[in-house]
Amino acid sequence: MHYQSGVRYSAAGDIYVRKTSFRKIILRTMIILAIGAFFLYPLVRYLTAPPNMMRYLETVQISLATLPEGTSQLISYHGQPVLVINYHGNIKALSAICTYNSALLRWDNDREELVCSSHDARYDINGNVKAGLAPRPLEQLEVMVVEGSVIIGKS
Numbered sequence: 573m574h575y576q577s578g579v580r581y582s583a584a585g586d587i588y589v590r591k592t593s594f595r596k597i598i599l600r601t602m603i604i605l606a607i608g609a610f611f612l613y614p615l616v617r618y619l620t621a622p623p624n625m626m627r628y629l630e631t632v633q634i635s636l637a638t639l640p641e642g643t644s645q646l647i648s649y650h651g652q653p654v655l656v657i658n659y660h661g662n663i664k665a666l667s668a669i670c671t672y673n674s675a676l677l678r679w680d681n682d683r684e685e686l687v688c689s690s691h692d693a694r695y696d697i698n699g700n701v702k703a704g705l706a707p708r709p710l711e712q713l714e715v716m717v718v719e720g721s722v723i724i725g726k727s
Contacts, residue, residue, distance in 0.1 A: 631725040644679035665713040665724045672706045
């Protein structure tokens with residue numbers, strides 16, 4: 573008698589072919605798909621992530637008269653809160669969202685820093701982290717001063 577691998581034989585030489593149940597096939601397929609999704613989803617999200625759109629959107633214009641030296645103004649720049657700060661005559665525009673917990677920031681002119689009221693993270697005038705739990709600096713937007721107007725964003 574010729575024996576084949578993968579086939580079971582009884583003592584009398586009868587052949588038993590083992591059939592895989594439909595349930596096992598479905599379960600194996602679901603496990604393979606879940607493992608594939610676990611590894612593919614982050615890769616797809618990374619490859620299809622939109623660029624940081626705040627840098628590419630249109631400009632927003634405010635009057636320089638509404639921004640005396642040493643003050644800040646909270647504006648909405650395409651749906652995102654932005655702090656425009658007049659710092660010793662230099663105009664800066666920074667994201668007003670804390671990079672730790674997305675809380676709103678405020679400008680403290682006495683300390684010359686941006687402060688998160690939620691957990692006391694502190695950023696310098698360039699958006700760099702000075703203290704606290706913030707993992708990364710704030711986004712800085714382009715600013716131009718033209719004829720008494722502050723233009724935020726690319727022109």
